[in-house]
Amino acid sequence: MHVPLGPRSPHSPRSPRGLRRPRRLPRLHRSRLLAFFCLTPLLAGCFASSGSGSGGGNGQGRDAGGSGSRLRVALAFPPAENLSPYGADATILSRLGVTEGLTALDGNGSAVPALAASWRREDDRTWLFTLREAVFHDGTDVTPAAVAASLARAGEARPAPAALAGVAFTAKAAGGAAVRVTTAAPDPVLPLRLSSPSLAVLSPKAYGKGKKDAVDPVGTATGPFEITRVTGTSAAALDRFDGYWGGRAQSSGVDVRFVADGAARANALRTGQVDLAEAIPVAQAATLDPGTRRETATTRTTSLHLNARSVVFKDPALRAAARAAVDASVLAEGVYEGHADAGAGIYGPAVTWAQGKRVRPAGRAKAVAPGGASLTLAAYDNRPELPEVAQVLKQQLEKAGFKVTLEVREYSRLESDALAGRFDAFVGARNSLLDTGDPVSVLAGDFTCEGGYNLARLCDPDVDRAVGKARAAADADERQDAAMAAEAVILGTDAVVPLVHQRIITGVAARVGGVTPDLYERTLVGAGTRR
Known part of the structure; x- marks a missing residue:
């Protein structure tokens, strides 16, 4: 997702990346291992107390340099690929201040x-x-x-x-x-x-000597914080890296838990168990003190992807019927309680230049009566609104004449099947500018024949030509115009139905400063984040 998208991830059925988990911390000068986190299902366990300088739940961590409290962070998405930067886990690493690019x-x-x-x-x-x-x-x-x-x-x-x-x-x-x-x-x-x-x-x-795509970011990155312990898909510990080129971080470390349950993340913030909680569900936002809610407009769009190679949706007329059945305004005002805008396209309001350049889709197939056509609709629950979105879509599609089976899982357990095209339809949240900041890249990655995250399994020569033209444009305005023309061609296939454009709510304890949420959802904790 993928971070994110929800998270993003390259397209292809595959097994998890071959990341080593060393028995020792990679930096030889470290004298102590961080203890495992104390874990219970709904974050009822123990984080380190404020000012203790502890790295894990039992106080055995390191306070790098002896100053600055450790941050306690609840993230929505556990590692899906052993923290490989090449897929969905890349944004986990960047949001925690571990990795950097050129x-x-x-x-x-x-x-x-x-x-x-x-x-x-x-x-x-x-x-x-x-x-x-x-x-x-x-x-x-x-x-x-x-x-x-x-x-x-x-x-x-x-x-x-x-x-x-x-x-x-x-x-x-x-x-x-x-x-x-x-x-x-x-x-x-x-x-x-x-x-x-x-x-x-x-x-x-x-990189070691293993497969070409085997990579271990533990102790090998450049950011203000260094991973020192990973406990499977449940927790991680980071220490301040005192050699950071951008200056010494104000927090001595970060203790992270991966908590898929959105209500549990909100409750952990409300009860003081965490300092930061990402992706607070809109249903939980009102339970938080207004001073602890940060709402950020993002370039994230929640969409319905229709598998253009599945038995039911290989027929463009049935894709058109599904698109016609969807009422996105119900989702924006109902499910998202006004914390989202109804879907206008692949790019939403946060992509400010897109609104004046949008092109009306053309060449759409004429919708036909579904006649009881059966389909499986999948969604993931790390973003708590998505199962509810899927339930509303199920009702709308069934009203139009489809028979719908709904399947909801945690993202890391759903990803490989989604990427392999094992569902007829998929509800996902994708940040359109996450991967590169270039509006054309998401089109190439998500909707072309060779796309790496082509959830809709779309392979259309008109789409490939339009995206290719956009990729060739060097002038910024021309590139934007070509991107919007390509968006219109993609939407004309009805393989993707934009539903809502999201605003993300981050829970931030009142004593915490320097949090860095951004519209691309690449950053959260940085050198200046402190408590």
Whole structure:
């Protein structure tokens, strides 16, 4: 999802990535292991008390440098791929301040320096990035050779990260502090692309000798916080990394629990068990003190994906019937209680330029009576509104004449089946600018024949041509216009039905400052986050 999307993830049935879980912490100078977290089903267990300097629930963690309390954070999505940055887990790492890329995105969607202090375009296919002085969590320097090797490994991963959908490139050390990246075809948005959480730069120790897509971010990243312990899919501990190039973090560490139940996350914040809780359900928002709610407009759209290769929805007329049956305004005002806008397209109101450039879909098939056609509709419960959205859709589709079986699971247990096309329809929440910040990339990754996150299993030559034209546009305005034209072609297939554009509610304890939620949902905890 995927983070997120909900989370995002490359498209292909696969087993979890081969991430090692070392018995020892990767930094040799550490003298103590963090103890396992105390875990109970609804966060009734114990976090460290304020100011204790403990890393786990029993106070055996490290207060790096002896100052700054540890943050206690509840995240909605547990690791789905053993914290591999190449799939859904990439945003977990970026939101916790663990990983960084060469670039980052600002609030206007422009690329800004991160590990690269500057860059310039040498010709239409070649870019030169100059690195800042930085150190990996394992104590080794961030060198051009290490950066080039890290980018190369991301390019070799299969399935490819969504940010690299249809993109071939080489990265080489270029002397001094420079890295030269050369793309097989002109790529005018490469600096945006390299901001993707899935293209995080890791040290050579992250890759080992296993499969090309096996990668271990534990102790090998560059951010203000370093992973020191992972307890399966239930918890993790991070310590402040004192060698961070951006300055010493104000918190000594972060204790994380992965809690799929939205009510449990809200309750943990309300009772003081956590300092931050992401994705507070709209139904729980009113139970929180107004001062602890942060509502952020995002580029996330919840959509109904209709599997264009399934028995029922390979017929465009039945896809049109399903689309006609959906009333998105009911979802925005009912399920989301006004914390969302009815779906207008793949891009929502947070993508401000899209509203004046939207093109009306054309060429849609004529809807036919479903005649009792049977389908399986799937949704995940990490985002608590989605099961309710799916239930409303079930009722609307059944009223139109479909027979609907509803299947709801936690995302990590649903992902592989969804990506393999084992459902006729799927309700998912996708941040359209998460992967690259480039509006065209989400179209290429989600709706083309070679797309890495093609939940609708769409393979339409008209769509591929429209997206290809948008990808070739170098001028920003022309690229936006072409993206909106491609959006219209995609919507014309009725393989995706935009439902709502979301505003995300984050629970933040009153004593906590410096939280960094953004419209791309890439950041949450940073060097300045403190309690």
